[in-house]
Amino acid sequence: MTAVPGRHPGAARPGTGAAENGLRQLLNEWDPIGVADEVRDEYDCMLAPLLQRLRSGAGQAEIREFLRRELEDHFGLNPRGLRPDAMAARVTAWWTSADGAGDTGCV
Numbered sequence: 001m002t003a004v005p006g007r008h009p010g011a012a013r014p015g016t017g018a019a020e021n022g023l024r025q026l027l028n029e030w031d032p033i034g035v036a037d038e039v040r041d042e043y044d045c046m047l048a049p050l051l052q053r054l055r056s057g058a059g060q061a062e063i064r065e066f067l068r069r070e071l072e073d074h075f076g077l078n079p080r081g082l083r084p085d086a087m088a089a090r091v092t093a094w095w096t097s098a099d100g101a102g103d104t105g106c107v
Contacts, residue, residue: 022098030087053073054091060085064085102105
């Protein structure tokens with residue numbers, strides 16, 4: 001791949017810093033533990049697994065199940081009331097719109 005001056009190769013493509021940052025923002029807005037204001041990287045453990053699933057074409061049900069398992073197994077939380085289903089819908093909608101855009105507007 002040839003680098004284009006002034007443009008980061010792969011900007012806003014899945015697996016790039018832009019994708020990670022967008023997903024990190026969504027997870028911090030969800031903030032199931034309630035610590036995102038103080039610990040901005042608390043949910044970074046979910047970034048790579050989520051991006052891998054999204055890149056592989058995972059749908060809302062698979063994302064919901066991943067989030068539910070993370071809440072229970074990793075964070076030790078009861079997912080009831082934390083709405084992993086709503087978060088899965090948000091993540092998949094974000095992915096669809098971000099992936100479809102293909103450009104960050106950077107030149």
